[in-house]
Amino acid sequence: MTSILFRGGTVLDGTGAAPSTGDVHVVDGRVAQVGTDLGVEADQVVDCTGATVLPGLFDCHVHFMFEQPDLMRVLQTPFSLPFFQAAHRMRATLETGITWVRDAGGADLGVAEAVRRGLTPGPRMQIAINMLSQTGGHGDDWHVCGAVLGLMSTHPGVPDSVVDGPEEMRKRVRELIRAGADVIKVATSGGVLSPLSNPLHGHFRDDEIAALVTEASAAGLHVMAHAQATDGIKTAVRGGIRSIEHGIYLDDEAIDLMLEHGTWLVPTLSAPRAVLAQAEAGAAISDRVLAKARMVAEVHDDSFRRAVEAGVKVAMGTDSGVGAHGTNLEEVRLMAELGLGAQGAWEATTRSAAELLGVDADHGTLEPGKVADVVVLDGAWDDLAGLRSRVRSVHVAGERVVDRDAGARA
Numbered sequence: 054m055t056s057i058l059f060r061g062g063t064v065l066d067g068t069g070a071a072p073s074t075g076d077v078h079v080v081d082g083r084v085a086q087v088g089t090d091l092g093v094e095a096d097q098v099v100d101c102t103g104a105t106v107l108p109g110l111f112d113c114h115v116h117f118m119f120e121q122p123d124l125m126r127v128l129q130t131p132f133s134l135p136f137f138q139a140a141h142r143m144r145a146t147l148e149t150g151i152t153w154v155r156d157a158g159g160a161d162l163g164v165a166e167a168v169r170r171g172l173t174p175g176p177r178m179q180i181a182i183n184m185l186s187q188t189g190g191h192g193d194d195w196h197v198c199g200a201v202l203g204l205m206s207t208h209p210g211v212p213d214s215v216v217d218g219p220e221e222m223r224k225r226v227r228e229l230i231r232a233g234a235d236v237i238k239v240a241t242s243g244g245v246l247s248p249l250s251n252p253l254h255g256h257f258r259d260d261e262i263a264a265l266v267t268e269a270s271a272a273g274l275h276v277m278a279h280a281q282a283t284d285g286i287k288t289a290v291r292g293g294i295r296s297i298e299h300g301i302y303l304d305d306e307a308i309d310l311m312l313e314h315g316t317w318l319v320p321t322l323s324a325p326r327a328v329l330a331q332a333e334a335g336a337a338i339s340d341r342v343l344a345k346a347r348m349v350a351e352v353h354d355d356s357f358r359r360a361v362e363a364g365v366k367v368a369m370g371t372d373s374g375v376g377a378h379g380t381n382l383e384e385v386r387l388m389a390e391l392g393l394g395a396q397g398a399w400e401a402t403t404r405s406a407a408e409l410l411g412v413d414a415d416h417g418t419l420e421p422g423k424v425a426d427v428v429v430l431d432g433a434w435d436d437l438a439g440l441r442s443r444v445r446s447v448h449v450a451g452e453r454v455v456d457r458d459a460g461a462r463a
Contacts, residue, residue, distance in 0.1 A: 054080060055096050069404070076089070079425040111410070124202060150455075151176050151381050152177060188217050189249060190240050190256045242281045242284070254285075257285075259292060266294065270293075282302055290314050300320060308360055368410075369402040388401060429446045
């Protein structure tokens with residue numbers, strides 16, 4: 054039996070309880086006790102004085118197979134290089150305290166298995182593999198010159214995902230499940246980074262979404278929807294899709310539908326900001342994509358505020374890959390400032406995210422019996438400035454995998 058005592062920190066356990074100074078006792082990789090002055094003996098004592106003790110953090114929308122996309126760079130990148138780069142990105146994500154992610158497109162089963170088998174350090178993950186898109190939709194990489202070029206290559210582990218009609222949809226979902234998908238992703242609207250699609254236009258019809266959700270449900274999988282356009286959001290919610298990613302053009306009816314169906318919002322507030330920052334830094338971003346990024350940035354924050362005020366369930370997601378990996382915790386600050394408050398933002402990054410991913414029985418809070426994923430953060434829990442540099446240590450199932458001095462360990 055091995056035990057660790059996290060002693061004397063401010064414990065924000067993710068349950069919704071008020072933060073309090075106390076201890077967290079971990080035995081054989083699971084939380085044994087949480088309380089004040091536990092007075093237990095342990096093999097290892099972690100002094101958390103002046104620090105905040107949190108459950109392992111979640112990011113429900115990442116893309117490990119690319120970073121700060123630039124089509125010229127894509128053209129000059131060897132096919133296999135992104136797999137090695139993904140290992141670096143996963144390490145950088147783990148170093149921020151993120152112990153669970155949902156890769157929303159690009160990572161195949163081999164990338165996930167590399168972490169699961171301990172071949173490379175990284176957060177636990179669910180993978181979507183690729184995003185289902187209609188012809189001309191957000192996942193269609195056809196350009197007007199006739200070339201087909203996107204941020205992610207199709208290959209034996211990542212099936213092509215452009216599909217039209219219920220029968221094609223049914224088959225393609227089965228192919229993604231065969232390839233190892235843990236969640237199915239679909240674009241029910243246009244988006245910013247795609248060459249031609251319009252974020253204001255909804256994509257796919259009700260019968261196509263019905264076929265998708267039926268097949269995913271038969272395999273025990275949830276569905277996430279890239280949904281920016283108002284009509285695309287409503288189509289996804291009516292069709293039984295579990296989470297709306299981005300949710301940029303939410304109107305009152307869409308918010309009411311999300312409340313009625315219990316649909317989650319993964320806001321990715323960082324994503325449009327990342328595109329605009331890259332353009333300012335000189336990245337090769339087309340005028341059309343840049344215009345779309347500016348357009349959605351104007352309304353994204355307001356949609357999020359109204360959703361929060363109405364009581365829509367929120368889980369943290371960044372769209373990391375659009376921006377730099379390792380900057381994930383900036384999303385916590387944005388969610389707090391735009392209506393969730395500090396404690397609400399941390400809960401969206403722990404308990405709520407675990408519930409969305411369906412892993413809340415073992416993860417997301419510091420409670421007896423839960424897996425001991427623990428993050429020690431220097432300073433106060435409600436000070437959200439400079440979070441990345443304040444992560445002191447990260448523990449996965451009680452094992453220290455990151456410390457500030459040594460970085461991530463294999």
